[in-house]
Amino acid sequence: MQEYAPKIFYTYIPSNSGVKKAIKQGRVLIDGVIAKTATWVKPDQIIELIDDPNKQPKVYKFNLEVIFEDDHIAVINKPAGITVSGNKFKTIANALSYNLKKSQQLDALTIPTPVHRLDNQTSGILLVAKTKTAQIELGKQFKNQTIKKQYSAIVIGKIIKTETIDLPIDNKPSITNFEVVKSFHSLKYDILSLIKAFPKTGRTHQIRIHMASINRPILGDKLYGNPETIHKGKGLFLCASKIIFEHPKTSLQTTIKINLPQKFTSIITREERRWNNYNS
Incomplete structure (x- = not known):
């Protein structure tokens, strides 16, 4: 049996002992x-694997915005304030089967699987694999760092030029490029800047740590920001x-992008209006 067991089995059962167990269970x-x-097993015979009834996937009935989906991958717009995966029930991972075909x-894959992570408080594009091949590739x-990611953020303070930060994180090389989109006045913060950030490495909290390291913390960052300038109520301005x-x-280069979150555009409009009204 093992000699002819198709590779597809190892998508669901990643070991020979697991295959033997499934056979003994009559699955x-x-x-x-x-x-x-x-x-x-003879050529052209049909081999079927019955799902283990004792291992039903958890399904979190939470609506997600699906940006793109085909039979191999999906891309969702993750909302801020929810964890991608982990031991909790209310995670993006547990909500994927409710939202995807x-x-x-x-x-x-029995359950669609995120292939990278976003912080709980970070919103935006999350890439999901629907097949084992997609997950591996x-x-x-x-x-190999061939996937290019862009983040948008609002930081406290003025940024006037494109820069690169190469501050190591946990003694590991960490590089983030960023460029300013616009800076605008704020009565509370004096100046805020909308930036684009391009992480070249994938360290935990990399953009947040790097921006705080040059005294330009991301607005709403309670972990790395200045406690005296924490923006309350709207979370982290990182997407x-x-x-x-x-x-x-298909091996085709694929680009997925989204508009700025509504909370970004709202605070820019509000802060500019307040500044102009105060100085008029």
């Missing part, structure tokens, strides 16, 4: 008949706004 069928460990590919692209990657099936 492997050969042409509709329950297989035994001694069953020989089941892949019809042979190597379809996108994982390689992240490892994953663009991603460029190679589609794992």
Whole structure:
């Protein structure tokens, strides 16, 4: 049985012992008949794997904005304030099967899987694999740093030029390029700046740490910002706004981008209006 077991089994059962266990549980069928460990598989026979009824996926019925979806991948717009994955029930990972269509590919994942992370308080583009092939191929692209990501952020203080920060994080090389989109006056903060940030490495909290290191913390950052200038009520002003990657099936360069979150445009409009009214 093991000699002929198709590779597709290892999408769901990643070890020989797991395959044997599934056979003993009667969850492997050969042409509709329950297989035994001694069953020989012949060419052109149909092998089926029955889902383990004791391992039903958790489904969090939470509506997500699906930006793009096909049979291999999906891209969602993650809202701020929810964790991508982990031990909690209310996660993006547990909400994906509620929002995405089941892949019809042979190597379809039982549960769609995010291939990278965003901080709980960070919103924006999240790339999801729907097949094992997509999961592996996108994982390689992240490892090889061929996936390009762009973030938008509002930081406290004025930024006048494009810069690169190469401050190590946890003794590991960490590089972030950023450029200013616009700076605007604020009665509370004096000046705020809307920037684009391009992380070249993927350290935890990298953009937040790097911007705080040059005394330009991201607005709403309670962890790395100045406690005296914390913006309360609207969370962290950091959004994953663009991603460029190679589609794992077609190999075509794929670009996904979103508009600035409404809270970004609202605070820019409000702060500029207040400043103008005060100085008129």
